[in-house]
Every structure is written in C-alpha cells, then in structure tokens.
Amino acid sequence: MTFKEATDYLFTQYPAFTNVGASAYKPGLENIKKLCKLLGNPQKKFKSIHIAGTNGKGSTSHILATILQLSGYKTGLFTSPHLKSFTERIRVNGVNIPEAKIIEFITSYKSDLEAIKPSFFEITTALSFQYFAEQNVEIAVIETGLGGRLDSTNILNPILCVITNIGWDHMDLLGNTIEKIAIEKAGIIKKNTPIVISENQKEIEHVFIEKAKNENAPLYWSDEYTIHFKTYLPQGQRIDIYKNQELIGKEIVCALAGKYQLKNLKGILKAAEIAKKECGLTKINFQNTIKSLLEVKNYNILKGRWQILKYKPLLIVDTGHNFDGIKEIISQIESYKYFQLWMILGMVKDKNHQKILEILPKRAKYIFCEPQSHRKLDAEKLLEMAKTNGLEGIVIKNVNEAIKYALNIAETSDFIFVGGSNYVVAEINDL
Numbered sequence: 457m458t459f460k461e462a463t464d465y466l467f468t469q470y471p472a473f474t475n476v477g478a479s480a481y482k483p484g485l486e487n488i489k490k491l492c493k494l495l496g497n498p499q500k501k502f503k504s505i506h507i508a509g510t511n512g513k514g515s516t517s518h519i520l521a522t523i524l525q526l527s528g529y530k531t532g533l534f535t536s537p538h539l540k541s542f543t544e545r546i547r548v549n550g551v552n553i554p555e556a557k558i559i560e561f562i563t564s565y566k567s568d569l570e571a572i573k574p575s576f577f578e579i580t581t582a583l584s585f586q587y588f589a590e591q592n593v594e595i596a597v598i599e600t601g602l603g604g605r606l607d608s609t610n611i612l613n614p615i616l617c618v619i620t621n622i623g624w625d626h627m628d629l630l631g632n633t634i635e636k637i638a639i640e641k642a643g644i645i646k647k648n649t650p651i652v653i654s655e656n657q658k659e660i661e662h663v664f665i666e667k668a669k670n671e672n673a674p675l676y677w678s679d680e681y682t683i684h685f686k687t688y689l690p691q692g693q694r695i696d697i698y699k700n701q702e703l704i705g706k707e708i709v710c711a712l713a714g715k716y717q718l719k720n721l722k723g724i725l726k727a728a729e730i731a732k733k734e735c736g737l738t739k740i741n742f743q744n745t746i747k748s749l750l751e752v753k754n755y756n757i758l759k760g761r762w763q764i765l766k767y768k769p770l771l772i773v774d775t776g777h778n779f780d781g782i783k784e785i786i787s788q789i790e791s792y793k794y795f796q797l798w799m800i801l802g803m804v805k806d807k808n809h810q811k812i813l814e815i816l817p818k819r820a821k822y823i824f825c826e827p828q829s830h831r832k833l834d835a836e837k838l839l840e841m842a843k844t845n846g847l848e849g850i851v852i853k854n855v856n857e858a859i860k861y862a863l864n865i866a867e868t869s870d871f872i873f874v875g876g877s878n879y880v881v882a883e884i885n886d887l
Contacts, residue, residue, distance in 0.1 A: 459555035462562045463542050470569070470576040487574040488608040491582040494568055498582075498589035502532065504596045504612050505731070508604040508641045509620025511781050512654065512720040515712060515761055516620050519724050521597045522748040522755040525549055527739040532588035532596030534609070536577070539759055539775075539882040546584045548591045550755045557587060577601045581608045595737065605643020615735040617644050617673075618727050619664070620720060621655040623780030638663040650674045650734050654723020676730055678722035688713060690764075692750070697725070704742070710749040714762035714774065715791065716784035721749070760881045762788070769863070769870040770794065773887065775878045777803070779811050785875065786815060794871035796821065799849075800858045801876035803838060804831040813845040822849025823858045827879035856885050 457465075492499055505520060507513045514535055521533040531549055538544035543552035561583050562569075569579060581601075588596045598614070600607040622638045638660040645651050645667045653664055656677050668675035682701070686694040692713045697705030710717060725745065732740040752758055760775040770792070776785045789797065797817060802825040803809060816822075822842060826835040835851045842849060852858040855874065862872050875881060 457559050457563055462559045484606050485611055487572055488578045488611055490572050491574055495586045498585040499612055501589040502593050502596050504598050504614040505616045506598050506612050506614040506644050507618045508600040508644045510623035512620035513599050516720050516724055517597045517599045518756045518758045519748050519752050522752045523728050523745050524595055525755050526744040526748055529594045532593040534584040535599045536601055537878055546587055553587055578608045603640040605640050610644055616731055617651045619653050635660055642667040645671050645673050647671045650730050652676045652723055652727045654678055655719050676726055678726040681722040681725045683718040683721050705746055708746055711753045712761050715788045759887055765886055768868040769866045769872055771872045773874040773881050775881045777877050779808055782812050795867050795869040798862045798872040800874040802826045802880035803833045803876045805833050813842055818846050822847055824849055824851050825855045825858045826853050827877050829879050855880050855883050
C-alpha cells in the first residue's frame with residue numbers, strides 16, 4: 457500500500473467531515489473507545505493538554521506546543537484540518553508523522569476498522585494517540601475536531617484544558633444558541649483538572665462556572681493579561697504584554713500577524729502559567745513563552761493565519777471561515793491603508809452565508825471561487841447571494857486563477873485578500 461492508497465482509503469471508506477460535512481460526523485465516544493482499547497489505550501501513556509473553541513484553537517495549540525518544545529519537553533501536536541498533507545495533523549517536536557506510519561496503521565488494522573466502522577476523525581484521533589505513545593512523548597497538545605463533549609478526543613484525561621472562545625459555527629450539530637454551543641465546548645472540562653478560558657464572554661460565563669463547579673475543576677480566566685498592539689512587521693506584529701496593568705513584555709514580536717491573535721495570546725499566557733504552577737510542567741518559563749511567539753512558525757509550521765504572500769500589491773490569505781472569524785478579518789483589513797480592496801472568497805455550504813455577506817465591505821471588488829470539495833458552495837450561487845447584499849463581483853472558480861487575475865489588474869497600492877474557507881486556502885499553490 458502506498459501513502460496515496462492509504463489516505464485514499466481513509467477518505468473514501470470513512471469520508472472526512474472536511475469533504476462531506478455533517479454526514480461524516482459521528483457524535484459519541486463508543487467507537488473511539490473501541491479503537492483505543494484495540495490499541496492498548498495509548499491515550500493513557502502520555503500527559504496531554506486538551507483544547508476546544510470555535511476560533512483560535514489551532515493557533516493556540518501550535519504556540520503551546522512550541523512553548524513546551526522550547527522548555528525541553530518531547531511534545532506531540534494533534535490538529536485539524538490539514539492544509540497540504542494529511543501528515544500535518546500529527547507531529548512530534550514539530551516533525552510530521554512519517555507516511556510509513558500511516559500506511560502501517562491502515563494495513564495493520566484494516567479489518568478492525570471495517571468491523572468498527574469509525575469516522576475518519578475517530579481513526580485519525582486513534583492513530584495520533586498510538587503514534588504519540590510509540591514516540592514516548594512527555595506531553596501532547598490535542599485539539600478537538602468539532603465541539604467537545606462528544607468529540608472523539610474527549611476520552612483523554614488531560615492535565616490542563618483550554619477553551620479559546622465560543623462563536624457561531626456548526627449550529628446544526630452543536631446547537632442554535634451561543635449557550636448551547638458553549639455547553640458542548642465545556643464538555644471537555646474534567647474532574648479536578650484546571651481549565652483556562654481565553655476569552656471571557658459575559659453572556660455565557662455561567663456555563664463554564666457551573667460546569668467547573670460540578671467537576672471540581674479549578675477555573676481560570678485570562679482577564680489579568682492585556683495585549684497592546686504596536687505595529688505590523690514583515691515577520692508579524694509587535695506587541696506589549698501587561699499583567700494586572702504591569703508591563704511584563706515590551707516590544708515583543710509575534711510571528712502570527714492576525715490582530716485576532718491578541719485574544720488567543722491572553723489564553724496562551726494564562727495556560728502556560730497554570731501548566732507550570734499547577735500541572736507539574738516546571739521547566740516552562742516566561743522567556744520561552746515569549747520566544748515561542750516569534751518561533752512558532754519555525755518549530756511548528758503554521759500556515760494560512762493572516763499569511764502575507766506578496767507585498768505590492770499586498771496579498772494576504774487567512775483561513776477564517778465563520779461569522780466571528782470573518783468579522784475579525786474585516787476589522788483587520790480596515791486597519792490597513794490601500795487604494796482598492798479585492799476580496800477573493802469561496803465558501804462551503806454549511807455556513808451562515810447571509811450573516812457573513814451582510815458584514816462584507818461594499819466598496820470591495822469581489823472574485824468568487826469555490827473549493828474542490830463535495831461541501832463547496834457553488835461560486836455562481838455565492839455571487840447571486842452577494843448581489844442581493846449590494847456586493848459586485850465576478851466568478852473565477854479556481855482560486856489560483858482568481859489570484860492570477862487579481863494580480864494582473866490590481867495596482868501596487870491595492871489590497872488582495874483570499875479566504876472564506878480552509879479548503880480554498882489549502883488549494884493556493886504558493887502557500
């Protein structure tokens with residue numbers, strides 16, 4: 457079996473949520489428990505930090521993993537989805553899982569998988585747990601796939617849990633109110649296990665307070681940290697860090713330039729603090745925490761987060777794909793000076809398109825594309841919906857052709873943004 461045959465088998469026999477949407481989602485922990493029992497319960501052989509949230513959990517996971525690596529811990533990292541290769545999902549000390557390990561896993565357990573009939577994500581989760589155990593990682597940073605309470609990663613007994621924020625996404629699966637979504641995310645809170653909340657959203661804070669109380673879990677908010685944005689840099693952004701209004705980090709460079717990262721950083725700083733004080737990870741120090749902000753892309757390659765691909769004209773891509781993510785993107789675009797804004801956008805079907813379209817800038821010129829996915833929203837349909845919201849544009853279905861078109865006619869002082877979906881960003885050739 458080749459690597460392509462192994463991954464094709466996964467994607468065809470056990471369709472990924474990324475490809476087909478809700479039909480691939482199997483809520484509940486029965487299958488993952490069966491899989492992990494088959495593997496000797498590898499999730500019990502390493503310590504873990506468990507991360508959930510609507511937006512920001514990928515960036516949070518990558519930076520926390522970098523902090524742990526810089527502190528001298530052998531660190532596993534499990535995230536999703538991948539942008540270019542399936543191997544990106546599972547890393548040890550920043551190195552992707554070898555293709556041979558994936559082939560070996562599928563070959564060894566093919567008949568068991570066909571008997572259990574797990575989802576794509578359940579298989580991927582079990583594979584990551586087995587690989588981390590085999591590699592004798594000291595600590596693994598594990599990102600939930602969708603939700604929390606019924607997510608297959610939720611069989612972990614972590615030493616620390618982190619919830620980044622709660623926003624409008626996957627309402628068909630998690631609930632149609634912010635409170636219902638928060639309850640699902642809060643499902644990762646475990647008995648006697650510290651929980652850090654990155655963003656204190658007053659309307660739902662009671663959900664976390666009640667859940668933490670019921671589980672006797674120490675609850676920590678990140679409000680004592682304040683991040684002040686200073687300026688954008690070619691390598692990211694410059695910030696000042698305050699704790700309880702005292703300056704503790706001056707002119708710090710963060711390689712992730714998205715202004716929305718300032719919300720994530722509060723939770724990351726608090727999580728690093730609690731991991732050291734309460735969870736036995738005593739080798740963590742503030743210097744390595746600060747260094748991780750600059751080094752995260754070197755230690756754990758992180759693409760598609762406010763990533764600059766060209767300067768004249770300015771070409772930026774971002775994987776933000778739900779209402780809250782797009783809202784943050786628009787806010788950041790508005791902080792730049794430019795002559796003309798170009799928006800190259802593609803989306804999947806199961807999003808609140810109307811809510812997103814209502815907040816998009818009217819003066820931008822739009823090029824609508826579509827990802828090569830069964831979940832894609834047809835670009836012509838997206839254009840029709842956009843027109844009813846006062847937006848004008850054209851359709852170029854292939855994102856790379858759309859970028860080429862925009863670059864050919866844009867002025868050097870223009871701003872070109874590409875996004876709307878993880879899968880659109882994943883198809884960009886120069887990423």
